[in-house]
Amino acid sequence: MRKIAAGLLVGAIVSSAAVASAASPITLVVNGHVSKPNVPLPIIQGRAFVPVRAVAEDLGASVKWDDVQRTVYVFTGEQKEDVSFARSKTTPPSSALRLAVNGKEIKSEVPPRLIDGKAWVPVRALAEALGSGVQWHASQKTVWITNKIVNPSAKDFHGQAMITFSYDDGLDTFYDFALPLHEKYGIPATDNVIAGKIKDGARTMYLDADQIKEMNHRGVEIGSHSYSHEAGLTTLSDEQLDFELRESKAALEQIVPQVQTIGIPFSLYDKRVEAAVKKYYKAARNFEHLQNDVPLKDKLWLHTAIAVTNETTFDQIKQRIDQAVKNKQWCIIMLHGIDPDNRDLYEIKPALLEKVLAYVASLGREKILPVNTIDGVSIAGK
CATH class of the missing domain: 3.20.20.370 (Glycoside hydrolase/deacetylase)
Structure with missing residues (x-):
């Protein structure tokens, strides 16, 4: 996956490590339509986080949660019979939350986490793994995710x-x-x-x-x-x-x-x-x-x-x-x-x-x- 030029990616631009305040909420736009998560999008260690299920499904993907593996699986097309990672019998389950897209673990500088019982991940990690583009518009405090042409009105x-x-x-x-x-x-x-x-x-x-x-x-x-x-x-x-x-x-x-x-x-x-x-x-x-x-x-x-x-x-x-x-x-x-x-x-x-x-x-x-x-x-x- 080719990377967007420096200065475009949300993770590279947002510098605040604090959670976004209610006074200046971040807007999430997916393929030209405003997505409305139940809670404001947080900024965690300089990365904008999004709820996995809401965004993945907006992009046409499906989501499965494996509580034993503590892994959120995102996949496009038909789900395979076994989407779990191969794990050695001697390797204990990880306590860290992990993200896998189409069977491949997606690493990010700031790992996924549970917020109020739901899996949240850095927007760039999820969107680019699904082949979508991500842009951060600072003046509008807006994250754009696209995987199709958006013709304006x-x-x-x-x-x-x-x-x-x-x-x-x-x-x-x-x-x-x-x-x-x-x-x-x-x-x-x-x-x-x-x-x-x-x-x-x-x-x-x-x-x-x-x-x-x-x-x-x-x-x-x-x-x-x-x-x-x-x-x-x-x-x-x-x-x-x-x-x-x-x-x-x-x-x-x-x-x-x-x-x-x-x-x-x-x-x-x-x-x-x-x-x-x-x-x-x-x-x-x-x-x-x-x-x-x-x-x-x-x-x-x-x-x-x-x-x-x-x-x-x-x-x-x-x-x-x-x-x-x-x-x-x-x-x-x-x-x-x-x-x-x-x-x-x-x-x-x-x-x-x-x-x-x-x-x-x-x-x-x-x-x-x-x-x-x-x-x-x-x-x-x-």
């Missing part, structure tokens, strides 16, 4: 900056490498798919229909990137242009319920194309290395703040994010492939993507709200 917008991760082409590396990271940090995404290149059993680099349908079910907005992506839209005749826009939407809506936005191929865009796009889509994203002011001036001409390539550094991306935060703008980041081999100019390594997502998560949704394209338009267009 209009009530989450209070005039802060916004950010969108907009992927082009519909490459299968998004499914393999980007989707798990977006779920880990709970951050929305838009994938603009070339409808005419959807994989149909052939060995290609594109997504197949089942992957697209599953991605949408898991919270990813599916957008259009034209039907063929063979030429810039400004170079096409009126008939060809209408085909590229109409048929892309029609083909994708055979897979997902709605396709409402488009990423413009090759960023070739003019007023004629805009008028044609308006017949089928509610928003169009172009690349002009600009931020979007809120409220929007033109929903059908959204700007991209930065196009990320394998030559782009984290600091360059961070600079654009920080600019949006400072000016309370909407920052759209354009990406393509996510691949550990990093072979193509428009492919970046998962490590860079994770560093960016972790940074956005560390800022907190009160400072910059992650949105997909259509949600951003709904919010910023008002």
